[in-house]
Amino acid sequence: MVVNDDSLGAPSGDAGLDLSPRDVAPSRSRRGQRKWVPIVVLGVVIASAGVIVTQFLTSAIDYYCNVDEIGAKDGCETGRRLRVQGTVDRGSVVDDGTVTAFSITFNDVSLNVRYEGDPGGIFKECIPVVVHGTLQGETFSGDRIEVKHSNEYKADNPDRVENELDSPEGTGCSAPA
Amino acid sequence: MTTRVARDRVTGTPFTRGLGIVTIAGIVWLVIFGLFVTPADVNQGETVRIMYAHVPGAWLAYLAFIVTALSSAMYLWRRTRSLTWDRIAGASAEIGVLFMGISLVTGSLWGRLTWGTFWTWDARLTTTAFLFVTYIGYLAVRNLGGTHHQRARRSAVLALLAVLEIPLVHFSVEIWNSLHQEASVAGNTDVTMDGLMLFTLFLGVIVFTLMYVWMLLHRQRALTLEDMLDDTGLDRALAARRTEAGVS
Numbered sequence: 001m002v003v004n005d006d007s008l009g010a011p012s013g014d015a016g017l018d019l020s021p022r023d024v025a026p027s028r029s030r031r032g033q034r035k036w037v038p039i040v041v042l043g044v045v046i047a048s049a050g051v052i053v054t055q056f057l058t059s060a061i062d063y064y065c066n067v068d069e070i071g072a073k074d075g076c077e078t079g080r081r082l083r084v085q086g087t088v089d090r091g092s093v094v095d096d097g098t099v100t101a102f103s104i105t106f107n108d109v110s111l112n113v114r115y116e117g118d119p120g121g122i123f124k125e126c127i128p129v130v131v132h133g134t135l136q137g138e139t140f141s142g143d144r145i146e147v148k149h150s151n152e153y154k155a156d157n158p159d160r161v162e163n164e165l166d167s168p169e170g171t172g173c174s175a176p177a
Numbered sequence: 178m179t180t181r182v183a184r185d186r187v188t189g190t191p192f193t194r195g196l197g198i199v200t201i202a203g204i205v206w207l208v209i210f211g212l213f214v215t216p217a218d219v220n221q222g223e224t225v226r227i228m229y230a231h232v233p234g235a236w237l238a239y240l241a242f243i244v245t246a247l248s249s250a251m252y253l254w255r256r257t258r259s260l261t262w263d264r265i266a267g268a269s270a271e272i273g274v275l276f277m278g279i280s281l282v283t284g285s286l287w288g289r290l291t292w293g294t295f296w297t298w299d300a301r302l303t304t305t306a307f308l309f310v311t312y313i314g315y316l317a318v319r320n321l322g323g324t325h326h327q328r329a330r331r332s333a334v335l336a337l338l339a340v341l342e343i344p345l346v347h348f349s350v351e352i353w354n355s356l357h358q359e360a361s362v363a364g365n366t367d368v369t370m371d372g373l374m375l376f377t378l379f380l381g382v383i384v385f386t387l388m389y390v391w392m393l394l395h396r397q398r399a400l401t402l403e404d405m406l407d408d409t410g411l412d413r414a415l416a417a418r419r420t421e422a423g424v425s
Contacts, residue, residue, distance in 0.1 A: 017415075017418055017419060017422055018418060018421075018422060019415075019418065035322065037317075037320070038316075038317040038318070038319075038320035038321050039317075039321070041313065041314075041316075041317040042314055042317040042318065042321075045310050045311075045313050045314035045317060046314070048310045049307060049310050049311070049314075052303055052306050052307050052310065053307070055298045055303070056298045056300075056303040058298070059297075059298035064353075064354040085354070119293060120293030120294075121289075121290065121291050121292050121293030121294075122220060122221055122222070122224075122290070122291050123293065127220065130356055144294075145293060146292045146293060146294055146297060146356050147291060147292050147293055148292070148356055148358070149220055149221060149291050149292075149358060150220075150358055151358040151359050151369070152369040152370070153218050153221075153225060153228075153369070153370040153371055153374050154218065154219045154220075154369075154371055155216035155217070155218070155219065155371045155373070155374070156216055156217040156218060156219045156222065157216070157219070
């Protein structure tokens with residue numbers, strides 16, 4: 001038998017040495033048990049990768065549309081389930097304890113939203129949100145709300161003077177008409 | 178002589194011990210600044226403090242995976258072929274997985290507090306999760322057995338393929354509509370971040386980098402000792418066969 005791993009450095013004087021594998025008593029050593037671990041991990045990894053890709057593609061079926069794209073862009077048809085992005089209008093949030101109603105705006109186009117429950121997160125006026133759901137008449141009925149936050153970070157200063165420049169561009173964060 | 182051998186079998190050196198002390202001091206500094214000195218964010222409130230672990234964790238994971246790829250390329254290149262490069266690649270990938278895990282966990286907590294959900298199948302989150310499991314798979318492939326050079330060859334090829342996912346993760350927020358915000362600092366020429374927040378974020382990156390180097394030095398030396406143990410085991414088996422055959 002030729003040992004050809006250059007890291008082993010088997011002496012050339014070992015010619016004729018019996019290097020054939022032999023049956024040994026079953027060992028429950030840690031290293032022996034560990035041989036199966038990477039194979040199991042690899043199986044789990046492949047399955048996980050499959051789940052991740054499947055979930056991503058499945059969720060991508062819900063088109064991601066800005067408010068102004070509803071009914072105007074391919075994939076944003078009014079009859080299908082959508083993810084709609086817009087900024088919560090100032091003064092529009094009404095919470096009666098079970099239903100939260102508000103309107104969102106993007107590129108000066110507004111949409112009324114109805115959501116059963118508390119949106120959670122840092123939901124508030126003048127913050128961008130993504131609402132999952134379907135359009136029912138003139139109101140978008142949401143079953144999931146995700147609050148977006150921008151890549152801007154400002155210190156929470158009690159002396160800060162809020163002005164319109166702080167509002168996201170294109171939304172105006174205006175009160176509903 | 179025993180003392181000298183024992184000294185050769187440890188992973189620490191005066192340099193790594195000094196580096197460890199500096200790293201611990203940096204962690205303390207980061208915790209104090211991150212939790213107590215920096216201001217709360219006007220929109221996110223106190224939850225913004227998660228950023229000081231989340232962002233450095235992600236950046237260092239990218240760095241660790243890039244080091245893995247570069248070391249793998251060095252191993253595959255005939256002129257620089259050495260198992261040391263392979264061990265650096267393996268050690269860096271392990272640390273990268275750890276940092277990516279930190280980034281995913283802190284990101285999930287941050288998402289619950291700001292977005293209102295622990296997880297969503299958003300482009301950035303999905304590609305990051307895919308990158309994470311890819312490198313767990315890389316570590317599993319490293320441990321599939323065979324000689325050290327067989328391990329090094331197959332894992333080096335995988336590392337060079339896996340690193341291609343990093344641009345996809347980084348630019349996912351620009352390629353797809355994403356719930357995740359775009360880059361605040363890296364690749365953004367118009368940084369809009371409070372000065373103290375930005376300073377603490379960079380402090381976090383420096384501290385995480387020190388931590389990465391410290392762990393990399395120790396881990397690649399530990400991997401060297403593991404390989405030596407494997408080789409010694411074979412040497413012992415060969416010695417037993419030689420004794421048996423009467424070969425001196």
